[in-house]
Amino acid sequence: MKLAYKQIELFLKKPDAQIPVVLVYGPDEGLVRERAALLAKTVVADLKDPFLVAEITPESLRATPSLLTDEAQSMSMLGGRRVVRVVATAAEGDALKGLDAAVAALLASITPADNFIVIEAGNLPASSKLRKDCEASPLAAALPCYAEEERDVARVIEQGLRAENYTIDREALAHMAAHVVGDRAVVRGEIDKLITYMGPENRAVSLEDVVACVGDSAELSMDQLSQFAASGRFAEAERVLTTLLGDGTSFVVVTRALQNYLLRLHVARLRVEGGDSADAAMAKLKPPLFWKVKDAFASQLQNWTVARLDQALAIVLSAEFKCKQTGADPALILSRALLAITQLAGATQRRRA
Numbered sequence: 001m002k003l004a005y006k007q008i009e010l011f012l013k014k015p016d017a018q019i020p021v022v023l024v025y026g027p028d029e030g031l032v033r034e035r036a037a038l039l040a041k042t043v044v045a046d047l048k049d050p051f052l053v054a055e056i057t058p059e060s061l062r063a064t065p066s067l068l069t070d071e072a073q074s075m076s077m078l079g080g081r082r083v084v085r086v087v088a089t090a091a092e093g094d095a096l097k098g099l100d101a102a103v104a105a106l107l108a109s110i111t112p113a114d115n116f117i118v119i120e121a122g123n124l125p126a127s128s129k130l131r132k133d134c135e136a137s138p139l140a141a142a143l144p145c146y147a148e149e150e151r152d153v154a155r156v157i158e159q160g161l162r163a164e165n166y167t168i169d170r171e172a173l174a175h176m177a178a179h180v181v182g183d184r185a186v187v188r189g190e191i192d193k194l195i196t197y198m199g200p201e202n203r204a205v206s207l208e209d210v211v212a213c214v215g216d217s218a219e220l221s222m223d224q225l226s227q228f229a230a231s232g233r234f235a236e237a238e239r240v241l242t243t244l245l246g247d248g249t250s251f252v253v254v255t256r257a258l259q260n261y262l263l264r265l266h267v268a269r270l271r272v273e274g275g276d277s278a279d280a281a282m283a284k285l286k287p288p289l290f291w292k293v294k295d296a297f298a299s300q301l302q303n304w305t306v307a308r309l310d311q312a313l314a315i316v317l318s319a320e321f322k323c324k325q326t327g328a329d330p331a332l333i334l335s336r337a338l339l340a341i342t343q344l345a346g347a348t349q350r351r352r353a
Contacts, residue, residue: 002135003143011141012038018112019141020072021103023134025121026145027250029089030185035145036120040083043116047085051077054084058091062098069106072114082115089122100129107137123250126325145184146252146324153177153187160191161205166198168205175287176210178260190214207287225254226261227293229338230300232345237338242331251330255320258341259313266309268301278302303345312341 001019003011012035015022024036037047044052054071061067071084088099099119106117124131134140154177161168168176180190197213198205221240228237244254264285271281278301282289289297304312319337323330 001138001141003141008035008143011143013042015039015042015116016141019139020110020112020114021107021117021119021134021137021140023103023119023121023130023140023142024145025119025124025131025142027123027252028145028184029122030188031145032089032120032122034184034188035143036085036118040085040116040118043081044083047083052080052082054082056084056086058086058088058095058099061086061102062095065098065102065105068102068117069109072106072110072117074115084115084117086117086119089120091121096130100133103130104133107133107139110139112139146250151177153180156184156187157191160188161195164195166195166203166205168210169207171287172205172207172210175207176214178287179214222249222254222257223261223293226258227296227300229258229341230261230265230304230345231296232342234339234342237342238335241334241338245331245334251323251334252320254334255316255323255337258337259316259320262309262313262316265297265300265304266306266313268297269304269306269309272301273306300345308344312344315340315344 022036022039024032024039026032040047040053047053056067056071068084068086071082074082076082086099088096091099099121103119110117119130119134121130126132131142134142154173157176157180158168158173176190176194180187194205194210194213198209202209221244225237225240225244228234228240241254245251268278268281268285271284272278276284278298281301282294282297315337319333322328322333
């Protein structure tokens, strides 16, 4: 069974009793870990209980292919269902093939009354045997974890702060959601950092608080990548891309950051063509531009046209689709996308010269 986006939250709260196997996969490893833990806790309250929770590695499955099926059907000494967790986010090569075979054997024999199996995997292409088997089986669910949209990040931020009795105004929330770079674990870390910064006395988070506290070198690199691309500086943009991917940044995070930056340029350019001055158009952007990027943004605003921004956005969307669907190297796909965008920027500048 393949879970659609709209089904995920409900399934996390109350998994289908007829589905004993769940594959949680995707490039957002923090979200994979968080959702896998939420699923496991619907069966077992304490995930550190060795009598109720068994953990299996892909390497152990390669050595003993029947281990997963044996654990799925073993009874707890304390009664009730057990949870079997397979952490395979870094599995590849022979280890991944061993997991594929073990899960295929499991799906051929497991019943809804058996133990609950939660498999954590990395970014699996549509051609992945593990993903295909879980999507096709009525006894399994495949739950994707891609980098979240800003609205989803905003929801996580607001809920995380509310749980600790903090409030955050709308502008501050929008700014934080737009500038938190990384997976779900990074988002949680930024929330904790903001709470520590606020302290127990001040419970109302403002835009000034968020600007002062949130963001790190990864965010700055992401901003640099977008600025270099929009300025037609391919060599600099590619160097930043290599650094980001080497640090483990998801390709989806990169494409969404580029898309967000280009969309803001697009909105501002439409306002300029509608009669606003460049300063007025930039002042209306929400969240507001950082002062340090205003000069570069203003220059880009004059150089780009709406038509070319449409082309650039299409390039980014196509790159993200190719990364998800083809199984090709994301670094190569994104490098080509950056080259195409910087060429568009250069063509725009030459046309205006």
